[in-house]
Amino acid sequence: MEKDIKQLLESAENIALFGHKNPDGDCIGSLLGFGKLLEKMGKRVSYFTPTLPSRIYDFLPEIKKISSVFDYKNYDLLVFLDFSEMTRIDSFYNGDTKYFDEHQVIVIDHHVYKDNKKNRKVITDDTAMSACEIIFEHTYKRWPDLYDAQIATCLYLGLTTDSGNFRYDEDHKRILTNALRLVELGANKKRIVDNAFRKKSFAGVKMMQLMFKRLQKKGELIYTRYTDKDLKKLNIDREEADFGQIIIQDIDEAKVTIIFRNDEENKKCCMSLRSKHADVQKIAKSFGGGGHMHAAGCTVIRSGSFQQQVDEISTKIASMM
Amino acid sequence: MEKDIKQLLESAENIALFGHKNPDGDCIGSLLGFGKLLEKMGKRVSYFTPTLPSRIYDFLPEIKKISSVFDYKNYDLLVFLDFSEMTRIDSFYNGDTKYFDEHQVIVIDHHVYKDNKKNRKVITDDTAMSACEIIFEHTYKRWPDLYDAQIATCLYLGLTTDSGNFRYDEDHKRILTNALRLVELGANKKRIVDNAFRKKSFAGVKMMQLMFKRLQKKGELIYTRYTDKDLKKLNIDREEADFGQIIIQDIDEAKVTIIFRNDEENKKCCMSLRSKHADVQKIAKSFGGGGHMHAAGCTVIRSGSFQQQVDEISTKIASMM
The missing domain is CATH 3.10.310.30 (Diaminopimelate Epimerase; Chain A, domain 1)
Incomplete structure (x- = not known):
């Protein structure tokens, strides 16, 4: 993680995290995992996705923190997780992106990055299978002591859902290394497998x-x-x-x-x-x-x-x- | 691996490996992976399962080595892989188990072991998800230099098929550690995923x-x-x-x-x-x-x-x- 991004995160007090509409496991895991990390740094964190998560993810303890109505408060910092294109949160601005252009934004994403806005700092890596993997790789080095089982569980969720539980990944060593580390940090793999992969109605x-x-x-x-x-x-x-x-x-x-x-x-x-x-x-x-x-x-x-x-x-x- | 088992393997020249009827991925991976290891030790190895593998496993390069007809030659050593009960190979003896009682047998299995026959040496561990994991843990320590990508691929097959590709395992650290090591040794994870988990007709x-x-x-x-x-x-x-x-x-x-x-x-x-x-x-x-x-x-x-x-x-x- 670059110094300026680290400083932005450390100096902000009120942070709004955004996920995209129809949020998937990676998006939700990114929000709740990264959010918990920021909360442990003493930040006030708010969580927004334009549409609420599927009931599939109800098993996550803090899932109810996510709101589908953005409150337009004057946050110190906005973080876009698992997306960068404004269309993915279009119901939050109704054509006028002024608020999002005038606030400092950090993007953490594993899709190809195209935007060129001045108010943005970007961590992207389209070779990563998931945004959760990027978050883990960048934050664990910086703040290992803040990690707990809940953060590890949330990030493990994105790592497995976006890879179809180790079926679509291409950098096998990378994903298995990260999965092993997250499990060692207490990620509740069984809970994720049971709920995200073994729960059919x-x-x-x-x-x-x-x-x-x-x-x-x-x-x-x-x-x-x-x-x-x-x-x-x-x-x-x-x-x-x-x-x-x-x-x-x-x-x-x-x-x-x-x-x-x-x-x-x-x-x-x-x-x-x-x-x-x-x-x-x-x-x-x-x-x-x-x-x-x-x-x-x-x-x-x-x-x-x-x-x-x-x-x-x-x-x-x-x-x- | 205990010394006596190691010595049995090292002194035998002609070895017959047995899998159970309706052999699954773990059984087939055990046969072909362990067999290749023995071949690299200079052994002549024969491969038997009472019924042939499903066509799902045709992608494995040496699958045609497995025969469903046992030749009753005078092997120095028989190895039962992924089973121990004689009923699992009953079509090979038609009621008379004399041959199998009079030859030296090694059992490598992850099911609960019940037999008490004198001609058997046993490596069992019912906490392991697969026979392939037991083979890997016991042989890699002893013969690391013999390992190659083909052996790693075969053993990775059993590790993933018996765990439903990391869905049923209980010792998560153990399976992820072994999976990572096998991938580092060259296991072709993508080939296994594509053929064993992503190939639907x-x-x-x-x-x-x-x-x-x-x-x-x-x-x-x-x-x-x-x-x-x-x-x-x-x-x-x-x-x-x-x-x-x-x-x-x-x-x-x-x-x-x-x-x-x-x-x-x-x-x-x-x-x-x-x-x-x-x-x-x-x-x-x-x-x-x-x-x-x-x-x-x-x-x-x-x-x-x-x-x-x-x-x-x-x-x-x-x-x-």
Whole structure:
């Protein structure tokens, strides 16, 4: 960690931590882990994400600290965790980013960094599997004595969720070294595994069944679809529906997989693309979306029947491959 | 490793390694990893399992060394890997265990050891998650220079498959320490993850759909069923059908989960029981089976229609809980 960032953290008294909308395990682990560390440094810390965490994460002791309403107080320091693009917190500013441009911001993120704003200090590393890993590597060296089991548990959460529990990582030594150290520091690995990876609901499995039933193949494209109505009917949230995608994206015959979702409220057709080798970012971009090479997403306006639209788009994408 | 075992291994020239029937990743990794180590010590090594490995493991370079027909040559030494009970290799002796009682046997296993035969030397540790871990811990200290990437890869396979890729382990420091060391020794983690954990077939996912569709609840018992005909129809093997069980066993509402299989060839109804907290070994024992507290199995003679039998047994088990 560079000196100026360390000084900013040490001199601030009131700090607001931000995660992105639809916060995942890495985002939530970053907030609660880094937040606890700052609290142990004597800071007053507030936690914000534009949408609240999935109930999957209710097992984390301090999860209720996170608010989905930003209070616009005059914080000494804002910290963006697991994101850098303002669109990821757009519901917090309604078009006018003035507050966020005028306050000192620190970004800690493992996505490619593009912004160039003067009020920002940045710790990014897109070779890291998770923001939690970056936080751990940068802060443990500086403040080893502040570490406790709770901080280690939160950071371990992000390390495992973003790597699919050691399935997607590329720097194996790095992630295993960090995982081992966090466990040695008291990370409750079992609790995280049980809650983030081994907690399926009967309804969640029925949702998978629905997604698998609708599975279709067009050449090397394999896709399925679901609607928000399906979620409501089974009383589960989107993060639970993601379990189905985790299975589908591993199908060997597929070069690309897509989960289509009918977003009824916003009248949109959302696509979540995955691949093991092909570049799905390109495909997503051609529909105005973005992401990474192996995981990308895009959204188009709904037209015609949902199923018809899925048929049309899948045919188009299959022909692009 | 005790001196006498080390001496037995060093003095033997022709060694036969045995794995159990329906060999899993730990069994196969033990055979190929330990076998390669012995080969590098200059031994002639033969590899036997009563049934051949699932095609899931075809990615391992030396998998074809394993034979399902035992040749009864006069080996200097037999090594049982990942099992100790003779029933696990019963098709090799047809009731007469004389050959196996008269030859020197070494057992390396992570299940509770019960036998008391004089011709055996035993390395068991039922606190280890896998036989591969025991092999690694005992042999790396003795013969570090013999280790290469291939041996490390084979042993890493068992370490991850038996732990469900770091999901079921209890001694987290131990498994992460061993995993890190094996990766440092060149274990091809990515290859194992891609093949053992990320390789689903379209047919395999359709099999899951079938199992999820037939999912039923009786109190805190959740169960499903499939027949060998289902497997044939989809052209998949039992190990691929296990993917469905991995999901079902994690359902939160279930105290106990059971997968019923109609074994048409042997006219049997096979039950595979799982639990996160309850003791399923007890239930399995009451049907003449056995296993561990959280994973057990049993088999009964088929009678009536398969579905009817499943209904009856599930009602009985639900009332026992």
